[in-house]
Amino acid sequence: MDRARLSSILLNAPAWVRLGLAVPDARLRERAADVLAATIVDKLDEPAVIKDRNQLPLPL
Template sequence: MSRFAPDLAPADLAPVILAAPAWARIGITVRDPRLRARAAETLARSILDELDADAPARDANQLSLGL
């Protein structure tokens, strides 16, 4: 995980997981593999959506510095 998000801690992910839809959190524990896969996808999507929402938006008017 540190390769993709070096400043992300498990404590940062816990509230995101708890904010995911309840059916997805429960759905990852069911026996039906199709429902479990759909629930896992929904859970992953909600985590990624929340993490992307925290990323600062890039301003098109801001010039980049050539370092």
């Protein structure tokens, strides 16, 4: 795992989870942290997608 992949996972986590980590309600913070941890674990289990720079994107 590298920093770029972890950063991408964190930035693409659900918005309520990222905001939920900073709320004053302890229950919501714990719930948000649990969902964020589950998101990270799920995404790390997926194979990393490496895009070929030489492949041109074509519209469908």
